[in-house]
Amino acid sequence: MDQSTALVRQDPPATFVAAPGVQQFLTFMLNAEAFAVGILNIKEIIEYGQLTGIPLMPAFIRGVINLRGAVVPVIDLSARFGARPTAVARRTCIVIVEMHHQVDDSEVQQDIGILVDSVNEVLEIPAGEIEPAPAFGANIRADFIRGMGKVAGGFVIILDLDRVLSITEMSQIATLAHAGTALAPP
Amino acid sequence: MDELLTVFVTESREQLAALEAALLQLEAASGDADTLHAIFRAAHTIKGGAGVIECDYIVAFTHVVENVLDQLRNGDIAVSAELIALLLACGDHIGLLLGEFEIRRVHPTAELQLAGDALLARLQRDARTAPPGLPPAGASSATQPSLGQDMIESECWHISLRFERHVLKNGMDPLSFLHYLGTLGTIVHLETVADAMPPADQMDAEACYLGFEIRFASCADKTTIERVFEFVRDDCTLHILPPDSRLADYIDLLQSLPEDTMRLGEILVRIGALTQAELDDGLLMQQPPMAGAAPPDVVPLGEILVQQQVVQPKLVEAAIIRQARVSDKKTAEARLIRIQADKLDRLIDLVGELVIASASVSLLASRSGRAELLEASSLMMRLVESTRDSALQLRMVQIGETFSRFNRIVRDVSKELGKDIELVITGGETELDKSVVEKIGDPLIHLVRNAIDHGIEPTARRTAAGKPPRGRLELNASHDSGSIVITVSDDGGGLNRDKIVAKATERGLLQPGHNLSEAEIDNLIFEPGFSTADHVSSLSGRGVGMDVVKRNIQSLRGHVDVRSAPGAGTRFSIRLPLTMAIIDGFLVGTGQANYVVPLDMVVECLELSPQTSDNHYLNLRGEVLPFIRLHELFNLPGKRPARENVVVVRTGAQKVGIVVDQLLGEFQTVIKPLGHLFQSLRGIGGSTILGSGEVALILDVPALVAIATRRESREAASTPAT
Structure with a gap:
């Protein structure tokens, strides 16, 4: 339990609701590209450490960590997007997000960690500054992209976390991968 | 209030289970008076509870059932298989009504209402065709000659009610009882007696200091009125005087109540129970009599009631026995505490964290190498271990309760299929984690139904095979090296391995020419989409069964295994961990x-x-x-x-x-x-x-x-x- 908490989400400041149509995003780097996710899902950001790998799982399921007594799975975003798995470096962080998904007609809350190369900052991006996702060219699946935010003359890819971290889809992939490794002749 | 409703539903379900068990017992060997009493008591408690929480439809339905049970208890009608089947159905219906109530329906659905009415009609017909027993209790009271000429002219009952201090703390609301009383007739006049109220500074806000004097017009009989207060019977002092009571009874009443006689007398006059003249006369009569001339009509209330034939001696006796039983049960219950499951879960979670934390402490202690620290930490470790064991023990329940549900299932299913099957339960006292017990019920039901449907052969085939005509189904639970083993075994035909192999090949679960051991073939039945029943019955055979059973058991970290001997029977054994935590x-x-x-x-x-x-x-x-x-x-x-x-x-x-x-x-x-x-x-x-x-x-x-x-x-x- 010696993971030091680098940044914990505070209660949103009073000005948060002031500007309608303006949303706050956390930006981070992954393979030298800037990505953003809405901050409402984010619970905290912790330093990378003490990760336990789970055998027979696809590469994007990096493992599990102990988050103050709870076992939280960590997703390697880079591997999820089809690139090589993230190499752990000094600034590697785990962003803990709170996701909701349906199990047997009831909503279940689950914390998931996402592995990123480094965390940049929290930005406000007005709705007018968000372009629709391009059909191709971003090197990741189009349905993972919620939009392209215009920031300082460049673009950041705003991720649709519900799609990227869909438990249903990920566990299906895991089932297939698992069936492949465990059952097929090697 | 919500908590009260939940308690009512839980308790009523327990009572229903008791009712069902007693009915089945009655069916098996026409039970003794105790069984009949138990059945009646269960129905009665449900009705009483429903009355308190003002759930009219349950009261209405249960009331009719209770009447029939009462007749049954008094021997007015005879026990028959049909009647028991009908009563079982009624029990199920009460369960459904409870379900309706649980989702806070004000009225049951029309469908349910119809089903209920049909049941009631059948019940009433049964009750009516039964041989008439004793005349109703009230009928003879008119023939009783009055002992004195001083009868009070009135058609109203007089109810005198004093609640005990702790009645509110016991979760009873006096007002609900009065409301419920109102459903039986009209409360003509009600006077609240607050004489017991202490000065404000000594008053305990949670105590009840009130009493009531009630004039009550109703054609209900005395027992019915008494039953209104059944739930607070031990928490109140209740006097019920029938209409046309003698003056002396009123005077007795005045004497027996704790308040000042004159003051009470005034109240009685005010609510119209007595006239002033009558009161004066009466009180005069009660003056210390002349030496040796005891007034002939001063007798204990109970005796008066018996003399008046308001209550039959038999009833009084039964009531006394019942009260004794109720208090026995109370003491047994006092040793039990109802706790919300999530509070317990929280405790166990915390103990779990404690176990982790203390493991970490002992790790550090052993690293430091300091003897005192090691000693202290090992002591703490031991305490934490016993804390853990006691905490887990809290969640342990006997599996017997789950098992006893199968009596009914086996009875119903074997009747439906026309098979004669005996259920033998052993090891019901084996304990395991409550969450496991809750989740093991469905897989077990499936296995039991399967055994009855597919396992045990029809009687004709059994006799032809030289087996006893009566099929035997065994449910057993036992502990085995840190886990619990539940077995469901039947003495039926066993698994048909040729059929299983043929089916598995047909379904593509098995490659042709692949040789499997007998045990492997038997375990094929747990594969998804597997069912060997030639015809699909309502009970089983849809092929969704066994794999679901296996999955459910696996989700409990358990394992299921099947052993079968052709012609001799099949045995499923389920191995489960003792605890989930x-x-x-x-x-x-x-x-x-x-x-x-x-x-x-x-x-x-x-x-x-x-x-x-x-x-x-x-x-x-x-x-x-x-x-x-x-x-x-x-x-x-x-x-x-x-x-x-x-x-x-x-x-x-x-x-x-x-x-x-x-x-x-x-x-x-x-x-x-x-x-x-x-x-x-x-x-x-x-x-x-x-x-x-x-x-x-x-x-x-x-x-x-x-x-x-x-x-x-x-x-x-x-x-x-x-």
Whole structure:
């Protein structure tokens, strides 16, 4: 339990609701590209450490960590997007997000960690500054992209976390991968 | 109030279960008076409770049922199989009504209402056709000559009610009883007696100081009125004077109540029970009599009532017995505390955290090497262990309650199928975790139904096979090395292996020409989409059954196995862990990670002697021991160390070795589920947090063995081609 908490989400400041149509995003780097996710899902950001790998799982399921007594799975975003798995470096962080998904007609809350190369900052991006996702060219699946935010003359890819971290889809992939490794002749 | 409603529903369900059990007992061997009383009491308690929480439809329905039960109890109608079947159906209906009430419906659905009415109509017909017994209690009271000329002219009952101080604390609201009383007739006049109220500074706001004097016009009989107060019978002083009571009774009443006689008298006059003149006369009569001339009509109330034939002696006797029983039951209940399950879960969670934290403390202590610290931490460890054991003990319940539900199921299903089946239950006192008990019910029901439907043959075929015509179904529970084993066995025809193989081949579950052992064939029935029943019945045979059973049991970290002998029967055995929350584990290290083997499976540990061949077995004192290399099975990165260790584990009847890098020793672990993301993961049963804060994975040994077996058989299948 010696993971030091680098940044914990505070209660949103009073000005948060002031500007309608303006949303706050956390930006981070992954393979030298800037990505953003809405901050409402984010619970905290912790330093990378003490990760336990789970055998027979696809590469994007990096493992599990102990988050103050709870076992939280960590997703390697880079591997999820089809690139090589993230190499752990000094600034590697785990962003803990709170996701909701349906199990047997009831909503279940689950914390998931996402592995990123480094965390940049929290930005406000007005709705007018968000372009629709391009059909191709971003090197990741189009349905993972919620939009392209215009920031300082460049673009950041705003991720649709519900799609990227869909438990249903990920566990299906895991089932297939698992069936492949465990059952097929090697 | 919500809590009260929940308590009502829970208690009523318990009463329903008792009702059902007693009815079945009655059916099996026409029970004694005690059974009949038990049945009546159960229905009565439900009605009483429903009255208190003002659920009219349950009161209305249960009331009719109760009347019939009352007649049954008094011997007015005879016990018959039809009547019991009907009463069982009524019990089910009350259960449905409770369900309606639980979702806060003001009225039951029209469908349910119709079903209820139909049941009631049948009940009333049964009751009416029954031989008439004693005349109703009220009928004879008119013939009773009055002892004195001073009868009070009135058609109203007089009810005098004094609540005990603690009535509110017991969760009873006096007002509800009055409301309910109002449904039986009209409250003509009500006077609240607040004389017991102490000065404000001494008053306890949670105590009830009130009493009531009530004039009540109703055609209900005395027992009915008394039953209104059934629930507070021990918490109040109740006097009921029938209409046309003698003056002397009123005077007796005045004397027996704690308040000042004159003041009470005034109240009685005010509410119209007595006139002033009558009161004066009466009080005069009660003046200390002349020496030796005791007034002939001053007799205890109970006696008066009996004399008046308001109450029959038999009833009084029954009431006394009942009261004695009720108080017996009360004392038994006093030793039980109802606790909300989530409070208990929270406690167990905390104890779990405590176990982890203390593991971490003892790790640090042993690192520091300070003797006093080690001693203190080992003492704490021991205390934490016993705390854990006691906390887990709180969740332990006997499985008997779950088992006894099967009496009804077996009865219903075997009737439906026209089979004669005896259910034998053993080991009902075996305890296991409540959450396990809750989840094991459905798979068990499925197995039992299957055994009745497919297992046990029809009577004709049984006799032809030289078996006793009556089928036998056994449910047994027992403890076995840290787990509980539940078996469901029948003496039916056994599994038809030819049919299973044919079916499995047809469904593509089995390659033609593939030879399986008998046990493997038997276990094919747990494959998804498998059903050998030639015709689909309402009970089973849709082919969704056995794989669901297996999955449910696996989700409890359990295993199910089937053994069958053709012509002699089938036995399903379910092996379950005692608890879902904490296990004793054996910690091993392989590669970068730590793994936990459930300690109760570990037989021994030894060092793996350097292997020359590629074979995955070793010689364990002359025994062949197949082993699994975690490194290989999990495709772990990195090289295997030069020295490896073997943990010998026992799963079922099989002994298997697990080859790991290091042995790290015993460790108490709190099981943390891995969540839905890992639902496809086989071979890992869950995770746990070590004292160092690291996460370790708990090995699911039987699943590992299954993976290894399948892998090898595939390899073997693919090699002949090369």
